Amino acid sequence: MDRTPFHNEFVKSRIRGREDDVLLMKQFMRGGGVYGSELKTQGFSGYLTELLIINYGSFEKTVKAASSWKPGKKIDIMQHSELEHSEPLVMVDPTDPRRNVAAALSLDKFCMFIDHCREFLKSPEVKFFFPEFPLPIEDKEFFEKMESRKTSQLAIVFETPDVVDDVLYPQLYKMEQAAASLINEYDFSVIKTGVWSGENETVIMLELISATLPNLKKRIGPPVWVREHAEKFKAKYEGAENVFGGYIEDGKYVFEVQRKYTTAKGLFEEQLVNSSLGKQVHQSVSKGFEVLEDADICRLKDQSFRVFLRKWV
Amino acid sequence: MDRTPFHNEFVKSRIRGREDDVLLMKQFMRGGGVYGSELKTQGFSGYLTELLIINYGSFEKTVKAASSWKPGKKIDIMQHSELEHSEPLVMVDPTDPRRNVAAALSLDKFCMFIDHCREFLKSPEVKFFFPEFPLPIEDKEFFEKMESRKTSQLAIVFETPDVVDDVLYPQLYKMEQAAASLINEYDFSVIKTGVWSGENETVIMLELISATLPNLKKRIGPPVWVREHAEKFKAKYEGAENVFGGYIEDGKYVFEVQRKYTTAKGLFEEQLVNSSLGKQVHQSVSKGFEVLEDADICRLKDQSFRVFLRKWV
Structure with missing residues (x-):
């Protein structure tokens, strides 16, 4: 109506x-x-x-x-x-x-x-009423900003789906959330996330504490005295492939195991399409996407993206 | 009695x-x-x-x-x-x-x-009853282990206080806890901690996810509508030195501020003596200590330390 x-x-x-x-x-x-x-x-x-x-x-x-x-x-x-x-x-x-x-x-x-x-x-x-409109950021300025922040910048880039904004943006905000959830689930730390969409390409931006993590992570098991569970846990990890070592800490079995994804880029490349994404965005991402890190982000020349990037850093 | x-x-x-x-x-x-x-x-x-x-x-x-x-x-x-x-x-x-x-x-x-x-x-x-006694680890083996774990190793080294073990060890365990608390308080992540003490030198070992952090950290303020507190928070950070930027997130003011300690080594060098340490350990640490990182740890040649280090990695 x-x-x-x-x-x-x-x-x-x-x-x-x-x-x-x-x-x-x-x-x-x-x-x-x-x-x-x-x-x-x-x-x-x-x-x-x-x-x-x-x-x-x-x-x-x-x-x-x-x-x-x-x-x-x-x-x-x-x-x-x-x-x-x-x-x-x-x-x-x-x-x-x-x-x-x-x-x-x-x-x-x-x-x-x-x-x-x-x-x-x-x-x-x-x-x-009339704020100054920021200029597109130049490569050199972006490098300086990265050098002073010392965080990790990630840009997930894919072809802009051919749908109206009122369909597109809710899906992009959903994807932004899904990317942040994925990254947190695998022990990386998000500082902030953002969305930019142009005529040809669309970008989900993420700033992280670090885009890499060590090879090992701790798996903390049940207390030693919860016998059945503790023995099952120990049997699973002891001597298994990709397990570095085990010990008892605070009364619990702990094993140092190989981390599945040691880079945020690798995580996205393998898991992003399995995230909960909107229909058109999922179609576009499935056709292919690219994860640009730090200086590689300068590959994106779109002037409106560069304005977004200036506000971002 | x-x-x-x-x-x-x-x-x-x-x-x-x-x-x-x-x-x-x-x-x-x-x-x-x-x-x-x-x-x-x-x-x-x-x-x-x-x-x-x-x-x-x-x-x-x-x-x-x-x-x-x-x-x-x-x-x-x-x-x-x-x-x-x-x-x-x-x-x-x-x-x-x-x-x-x-x-x-x-x-x-x-x-x-x-x-x-x-x-x-x-x-x-x-x-x-008679487990195999591990051999002292060689430099080359330690490098290989570090390469496969990709974590950060830190050794806090100081002169062994001249007191009996029953006085010394409780103080060392206290220091181990204090070092871990300090490191967590400043946003680093501990994987594990350990203690070794020899005739001349004593070592608190720490394994971290990373011994460095980015320059910036987020300070999350009160919700915008809690007017008095929110305005005070904003006034404190806006335009202040070492503040990167500010924005509103989930209804709260957020400022990106300069992190005080971006390396675990720098943190220890400045704050360790202010931690809660036992008397004799505090005296010894106050006279001087050294923080060795990763490959530098090979400076420690004591064979009993090298046995400890083999079990550590």
């Missing part, structure tokens, strides 16, 4: 004289990176913005109020709410008491907006 | 005809590395061994019984126990109802004995 006519009708009569506040707020939200309710952005829709101005009365009053928002914040202009909602912001639709207009807003975009409002109130400057 | 005369008297009359079982058991315990109740070994004393044979009747019966022991195992030959004990094995002293003869036995030595008994019962061979 297209709700637009009902929304337009509700807004039209109430927004008169506040059109500039709405325009100002939309640009302010763009400046904070939180405008747009597509599944890529998970931010504020135009209708939500209009309702905020109607509810609070002006741009300034909205900014002041939002700077003290907490998750669970509920606004119900018509006082006709019929349902409980679990989203960080609940803006009950004035034309439909069961609907949350802010349902698409993620927790982080909700918080980024709060933060943006607070910073603006501290020093109201034009940069909050 | 010297209890020896009472112990001798109790044992003498009851051990007749079982002297060989006692000798056999002591050698069996030596073979398993659990004989000796000094604070270095934390194993079975001679008196405890004699009481085990008296209680169970023979070497073989003791071995069979011990293979099913559980921590909290209590033996009270005179049925006159007066106190609760928390040690893994409680052998109530027949000449003193308040005393646990096995008070010095550690959980791991208790478990090693259980394991030794089980293995012996599976295949009763002479090696359980």
Whole structure:
């Protein structure tokens, strides 16, 4: 059902004289990176913005109020709410008491907006509406950043699936989660993850404490006195291939065994396609993907990726 | 008070005809590395061994019984126990109802004995009494082991304090714990720790996942909506020296800050003397110590250390 006519009708009569506040707020939200309710952005829709101005009365009053928002914040202009909602912001639709207009807003975009409002109130400057747009990062700058961070950078690169953004991005965010889970499951440590998608190629970025681990890992067994289990555990590992040694620690059998994946790259190359991925992303990744490490990432020349990369490091 | 005369008297009359079982058991315990109740070994004393044979009747019966022991195992030959004990094995002293003869036995030595008994019962061979004594490891063999494990080896070396073993070893075990705590506190990961002490030099060994960490670490702050705390946290890090960047993640402010110690060696060099160490060990460490890494450990030529090192890797 297209709700637009009902929304337009509700807004039209109430927004008169506040059109500039709405325009100002939309640009302010763009400046904070939180405008747009597509599944890529998970931010504020135009209708939500209009309702905020109607509810609070002006741009300034909205900014002041939002700077003290907490998750669970509920606004119900018509006082006709019929349902409980679990989203960080609940803006009950004035034309439909069961609907949350802010349902698409993620927790982080909700918080980024709060933060943006607070910073603006501290020093109201034009940069909050028109932030400087970062330049694509050059190879040399990227090398310098890597040298100063001394972390491991990984880029999983594959062909961009030919679907609309609202189908693509939820699958990319799912893949981002799946990659992080995989890496943690095999004892690597994620610092952060990110997603970038261009016309031809799509990238899942991961920054790790280290992309390599030693050959051995400890397998800690049952306490020695839990006889049946302990004996079974010992029999499994003692003298087995790829077992370095065994000893008793804190009353438990411990064996030093060969680690299956000593590099994050090797782990992805073997396990990524078995992760839980969305349909189109899975199809594309199955056709082939590449894992670039550190300096190899400079293979990617796309200027919009290079802008993403500047913010990343 | 010297209890020896009472112990001798109790044992003498009851051990007749079982002297060989006692000798056999002591050698069996030596073979398993659990004989000796000094604070270095934390194993079975001679008196405890004699009481085990008296209680169970023979070497073989003791071995069979011990293979099913559980921590909290209590033996009270005179049925006159007066106190609760928390040690893994409680052998109530027949000449003193308040005393646990096995008070010095550690959980791991208790478990090693259980394991030794089980293995012996599976295949009763002479090696359980006279195990092969390992040869000192050569540099080349140590390099090969390091290459196959791909972990980081650290040796903290200092002059052996001039005190008896019963004073020294508890302090060394304390230092071993302190070193492991320090390393974990600063985000490094310990695989195992060990202690070796010779006439001139003493060594605390540590095997780590990695002896280096990246320059940055994440500081995760309060949720953005906990306004006062969140603003304080942000003010502390934003634009501060040695801060790489900040963002919002899962509703919380996160800043990437400079890590204080990026090498385990640097951490020890600066913080070890501030750790909780025993008196004589602290004095010796304060006079000076050295942290050897990986191949540098071959600087230590002591043949008894090299035997320790063979078992270590």
